[in-house]
Amino acid sequence: GQNIDQPTEMTATEGAIVQINCTYQTSGFNGLFWYQQHAGEAPTFLSYNVLDGLEEKGRFSSFLSRSKGYSYLLLKELQMKDSASYLCAVRDQGSGNTPLVFGKGTRLSVIA
Amino acid sequence: NAGVTQTPKFRILKIGQSMTLQCTQDMNHNYMYWYRQDPGMGLKLIYYSVGAGITDKGEVPNGYNVSRSTTEDFPLRLELAAPSQTSVYFCASISSGTGAEQYFGPGTRLTVT
Numbered sequence: 001g002q003n004i005d006q007p008t009e010m011t012a013t014e015g016a017i018v019q020i021n022c023t024y025q026t027s028g029f030n031g032l033f034w035y036q037q038h039a040g041e042a043p044t045f046l047s048y049n050v051l052d053g054l055e056e057k058g059r060f061s062s063f064l065s066r067s068k069g070y071s072y073l074l075l076k077e078l079q080m081k082d083s084a085s086y087l088c089a090v091r092d093q094g095s096g097n098t099p100l101v102f103g104k105g106t107r108l109s110v111i112a
Numbered sequence: 113n114a115g116v117t118q119t120p121k122f123r124i125l126k127i128g129q130s131m132t133l134q135c136t137q138d139m140n141h142n143y144m145y146w147y148r149q150d151p152g153m154g155l156k157l158i159y160y161s162v163g164a165g166i167t168d169k170g171e172v173p174n175g176y177n178v179s180r181s182t183t184e185d186f187p188l189r190l191e192l193a194a195p196s197q198t199s200v201y202f203c204a205s206i207s208s209g210t211g212a213e214q215y216f217g218p219g220t221r222l223t224v225t
Contacts (some may be wrong), residue, residue, distance in 0.1 A: 004154075008152075033214075041218070041219075042202055042216035042217060042218050042219055043155070043202070043214075043216050044216070045213040045214065048213075087154055087155070089155075099145055099157050099160050099170060100157075100214065101157075102147075102154035102155040102156075103154050104152070104153050104154040105152075105153075105154050
């Protein structure tokens, strides 16, 4: 089966750093994605990892450990506009366009 | 490019009515997907298509039908609406290639009463 776990909610202070964890158990693995979704809007792509290690993109970084079935999204210098849900998604096998399996998302609240 | 567009944005249906949710993309993507998202939940795949004339069931296909007669359009059909189909529906498309970003439409918020 497929299972993707991430915390339901997190709160962090403006200017701080927050780490959102994601663990997955899937029959195969062909890439892990992070999406940001503001309330009432569509998800937007943040990052993609297929090899172990850290991918950095501005204030956002994403880490992957395939042996542990584990990823995290790191947000630095938090801003109020970062308040959103963050969705972890896995492509479990097959070709590059096999549909993604999404976790339930982590709702992040950034407070002053 | 308009990207992925969906119509309508909002709809209220009575139990037993039918409707079609429209999805169009102008990026010449072969791969298209329909998801539903219930409050506080992630996205669940309803149907997907890897090209014109080809469709496949996702995780939650019951109560829905799709067609893909052109590359651009991927409509989702609800034949007999039920309260359990109250949800937000997102259409998405992707270009070929591993790691390619999925582009999402703005969503259709459907209520069945």
